[in-house]
Amino acid sequence: MEGSRINNKRAIVVGIPGVGKTTVITRAVEMLSMHGLNARLVVFGTVMFEEAMKMGVRHRDEMRRMSVEEQRRLQENAALKIASMSDDVIIIDTHLFISTKEGYYPGLPLHLLNLLKPTNLILVAAEPREILGRRMNDKTRQRDLVDEGEIAHELEIARIMLAACSILTGAPFAIVMNREGRVDEASQELASLLADGRRGVEQ
């Protein structure tokens, strides 16, 4: 049921905007590599676009205009591609939900989870106050400004959804806190979760 290699890890990492996920996972991959592990960072949307390019698509906008059915096939192809990678540790950067005009699309529906076969589910979180500060300083993205209470609520939903994904896949879920000025600690924690393969699940 799991990947065919001993210690082969496929970790799905999610986080709400402003938690600093990209920084945390980039450094975690560096740390794992320094420890002699073959670690790779995979952005789900990018793999999906690479699959689209094989079908003649040239721009991301073109991909967005494909039918829902075609895009689902792309998602599935991307999931199969990632599941077939043989690196020691694969960190998959993706979204729990994607906001569209039709509502929130699940980034990790059951049919994709069944293809991806994650071994670990990880949420990068941070203090709501710090997330709010980062969102306000980020001029490059148009984000709806919300208050700390709403951010705490977004984190809560993310936590619950990840726990639900854990029940669906049987993979453990963990929360990594990215505290202001201590990103290396968060990266170290993430790397530690993925460096070792022997843990108990005894009830």
Added chain:
Amino acid sequence: MEGSRINNKRAIVVGIPGVGKTTVITRAVEMLSMHGLNARLVVFGTVMFEEAMKMGVRHRDEMRRMSVEEQRRLQENAALKIASMSDDVIIIDTHLFISTKEGYYPGLPLHLLNLLKPTNLILVAAEPREILGRRMNDKTRQRDLVDEGEIAHELEIARIMLAACSILTGAPFAIVMNREGRVDEASQELASLLADGRRGVEQ
């Protein structure tokens, strides 16, 4: 995996008591029909009773007294019946959970979701204060009176459960707010979600 027809939509619509769901969906079906779409409103419990009548059941009370296994078969038959309908847009009015003496039965368990194959999941919501007001004015139903905090909590659970159903089915979920005195806006929003079939799911 999806319905066999292009643009065929099967939207499951849920909502807690007092949000005004019935009014919103009835008008949304009218709006879709006026736009030339073949739209149909389907009440899940009614289809279930129609299936029961084929088996000789005459009253709803008789159906309630059937064994759990028999009722499950009725639910499955109803789901298959609805999944086979060929209208452009089918709005399925149902419950997330049904309160019984044995506890809360899931109105949309995974095995039914797999048969219904919804293309859209929609929660009709409203401000807790407005929901409380409607519940207090509704003399026709015996409802436990609760306060605004508890209603906010019920809405929250409904939202989380619908998000979980979205992960299970891969269908997007949306929340339609039914604001006091603006039911047409809510119906319009619901109709818009179901009028068009081309949207992106790119990550």
Added chain:
Amino acid sequence: MEGSRINNKRAIVVGIPGVGKTTVITRAVEMLSMHGLNARLVVFGTVMFEEAMKMGVRHRDEMRRMSVEEQRRLQENAALKIASMSDDVIIIDTHLFISTKEGYYPGLPLHLLNLLKPTNLILVAAEPREILGRRMNDKTRQRDLVDEGEIAHELEIARIMLAACSILTGAPFAIVMNREGRVDEASQELASLLADGRRGVEQ
């Protein structure tokens, strides 16, 4: 899809530390037995260890050191063992999540739920204030002390996760309140949920 015997019940019972779950379920089994039902209490972790002993394991510590894959096989064997028991009522004492160094393992992942085929899902709950008091008085276990707000939050997550398991399995879920000094009421309520098999699920 259900157990092969009429009225055969397999109830999964969960609860956060300090709710008094063990007392409630032990007395409920006694009550069911006094009513002439063949009732059995099954601790999931114990059945898992019995399965491990068949494979030559002598101590729980040895089981904990087995690979994740081996432990999963043990979990599945334990689930199959329990699903094959023919008692009238089987109360399964288990955990929703198990805290490990790799994060939170799901105690009831979908693949186990599919083997266990529970007929009822039950959460034993209590007032956060009472849970806090019991945790503070329990000197035998090393528990992180938390405040009432955090306990209310733990209960909320447990409730949501059980509702999610209900959608996955189609089994109803119920919440049994264990109020201070009224454990017999809680046990009675739990026993009542499992004594009778005829209920409606009509929508």
